[in-house]
Amino acid sequence: MELDVEIDHDGAARALAYPALVGSPQVGDAVLLNTTALAMGLGTGGYAMVVALPDRFPPDPSGPGHLVKARYTPLQATVLGADEQDSPHHELLREADSVDGMPVIVADLHSALPAIVAGLHRDRPGTRVVYVMPDGGALPSWFSRAAAALREAGALAAVVTTGQAFGGDLEAVTLHTGLLAARLVLEAEVAVVAQGPGNLGTGTRWGFSGVSAGEAVNAAGVLGGRPIASLRVSEADARERHQGVSHHSLTAYGRVALTRAQVVVPELPGEFGARVAADAAPLGERHELVSVPVDGLEEALRASPVRMSTMGRGLDEDLAGFLTAAAAGRHAAALLG
Structure with a gap:
């Protein structure tokens, strides 16, 4: 989801949220942002990234799979690998x-x-x-x-x-x-x-x-x-x-x-x-x-x-x-x- 956000003392900015990781932000929500890309003036990645919705947790992960990606980061995600034992493939x-x-x-x-x-x-x-x-x-x-x-x-x-x-x-x-x-x-x-x-x-x-x-x-x-x-x-x-x-x-x-x-x-x-x-x-x-x-x-x-x-x-x-x-x-x- 691409969002317009208002950052305290810094004005408006573009932000991205991945609902599968953090849930779906709604108008008026407070969002915790990583603003590294904005501070660095990046082109391709020039978005603030939504880290969390402090007032609302995302849904618990569901479904099979034990591959952990983005491992040992706060946003690590469990997915079903095509090659893992629980996969139909x-x-x-x-x-x-x-x-x-x-x-x-x-x-x-x-x-x-x-x-x-x-x-x-x-x-x-x-x-x-x-x-x-x-x-x-x-x-x-x-x-x-x-x-x-x-x-x-x-x-x-x-x-x-x-x-x-x-x-x-x-x-x-x-x-x-x-x-x-x-x-x-x-x-x-x-x-x-x-x-x-x-x-x-x-x-x-x-x-x-x-x-x-x-x-x-x-x-x-x-x-x-x-x-x-x-x-x-x-x-x-x-x-x-x-x-x-x-x-x-x-x-x-x-x-x-x-x-x-x-x-x-x-x-x-x-x-x-x-x-x-x-x-x-x-x-x-x-x-x-x-x-x-x-x-x-x-x-x-x-x-x-x-x-x-x-x-x-x-x-x-x-x-x-x-x-x-x-x-x-x-x-x-x-x-x-």
Whole structure:
């Protein structure tokens, strides 16, 4: 629930409440807020978060499940994991060891998700796509407007939340069981793995949450999937380390990913396209570089039910980045035929 709140001595602010954790606020309620995001001036996560309704307790948890996520925090939640013993899917997943060649598209930023899906459906409408969300960014999948809008439009079949992330259609203990659940339980034809909104970076070689993209390539490979690496590309980011192919992609795929993947290199026009190809070239020592045309993808991006946005930049401000993600979706469609 998105709320308008009045904070003593600080005026009005936006706030978010997750009813499954804290109950449903009503007009006039007092709310206990965490205002860290407001104090830090965050963009993606710029909400006060409702911690509790002091005058009214939330309903007691009900239903099966013993997976505790956001563990040992005041808002830890108990959920039913697809892979746990009480799950109806436990027997299916207990000895499962393969996703049977399923394409697994891996990306650094959450903003790549709608672009990947747009590119995939542009060339192969109706493909059953499942978003597998690790815990590098936001933990509740409910925070993702993109995932919700894609679900509502029928472009995304389901969401699986893994690790400490929660709130998906299915919960899983690890990325590995999340991918297996996507394939075997949800019958995904393609899985997309990208952290939730609000990635963390420190301007250092290793200190960014997108390192998990390399680990996702490894998970997809060890489970018999076909890992597809979507590059993080920007023509408009003011930070040199993210211009062309971001150092996040070069580190995650070039150093962390030990399993061979197909790295999609978009055929972008002009000098910038040549720069992206040159930046990606060293990844060919470890992976297969796949050149993918981008004709028709801009139209698909503009027709998406989700408005493209990354780091505050829209489609017109950073078209190359979204075309790159869409090209990864196009390549997955080609693999499926």
